[in-house]
Amino acid sequence: IKSLPLVYRGKVRDSYAVGEDKLLIVASDRISAFDVILDDPIPNKGKILTGLTDFWFKELDGIVPNHLTGIDPESVVAPEERDQVKGRAVVAKRLKPILVECVARGYLAGSGWKEYQQNGTVCGVKLPAGLKQSEKLPEPIFTPAAKAEAGHHDENVSYEQVVELVGPEIAEKIRDYTLRLYKKAADYAATKGIIIADTKFEFGLDENGTVVLMDEILTPDSSRFWPADQYKVGQSEPSFDKQFIRDWLETQPWNKKAPAPRAPAEILQK
Numbered sequence: 001i002k003s004l005p006l007v008y009r010g011k012v013r014d015s016y017a018v019g020e021d022k023l024l025i026v027a028s029d030r031i032s033a034f035d036v037i038l039d040d041p042i043p044n045k046g047k048i049l050t051g052l053t054d055f056w057f058k059e060l061d062g063i064v065p066n067h068l069t070g071i072d073p074e075s076v077v078a079p080e081e082r083d084q085v086k087g088r089a090v091v092a093k094r095l096k097p098i099l100v101e102c103v104a105r106g107y108l109a110g111s112g113w114k115e116y117q118q119n120g121t122v123c124g125v126k127l128p129a130g131l132k133q134s135e136k137l138p139e140p141i142f143t144p145a146a147k148a149e150a151g152h153h154d155e156n157v158s159y160e161q162v163v164e165l166v167g168p169e170i171a172e173k174i175r176d177y178t179l180r181l182y183k184k185a186a187d188y189a190a191t192k193g194i195i196i197a198d199t200k201f202e203f204g205l206d207e208n209g210t211v212v213l214m215d216e217i218l219t220p221d222s223s224r225f226w227p228a229d230q231y232k233v234g235q236s237e238p239s240f241d242k243q244f245i246r247d248w249l250e251t252q253p254w255n256k257k258a259p260a261p262r263a264p265a266e267i268l269q270k
């Protein structure tokens, strides 16, 4: 997009300024996992993820305000650029991001499973002993990660560390919203034969300090989706999301040079 100023080029999405207080966020077809952007895009991925997010914003309406303005993305770009944003962009309120990845987990997978094997907890939440990989948790849990700077891995942190980072009021709100959004989405997906094992939300603050849900939600880039009819405790496949990309990356020798993905660390204790 040449007709608007580029504000931020993310791993998957590009954001452009629309006036002072709005952003045009365009979902590309790029695929990224951990800190790596893969060479080959997946055609139309950005459109599918935009469609899914749009569906979930409607389905989950009423829990928390979201960043959508309702402005048609095609109306804010030059006529010759309309095809580039069609079906893959939103015009969103410009927010001050809260630098916490708000993860909800209903099942034990990914970094949750890794951490649990080390010490029986995930982000400081003590779990029952003897759980197996992919096992359903007694209750969904909030397992935040602190967003690291570009090129660094996000770090799982405890709720107390989130309180230190954003204060007790915002911490409580984002935990509460995350769990309510997850539970409602998971209940809906269950009616369609899909288990949402875990997912990640991001929030920002508007000009009044209100917590607002932003970014994409409940897509295969930010969630683990498992077919209920093939679900088995102890097994992590099949997973209808980008888990296979993460698994592949972990086997790549060049990726091993980087620190272990999302290992728990002391980022907030410096």
Ligand code: C5P
Pocket (backbone or CB within 6 Å): 101, 103, 109, 110, 111, 112, 154, 198, 199, 200, 220, 221, 222, 223, 224, 262
């Ligand atoms: O890797 P981990 O088990 O911590 O991921 C938990 C959930 O959060 C997964 O659904 C994953 O897709 C999502 N996530 C994300 N962005 C990150 C880290 C995790 O969307 N940077």
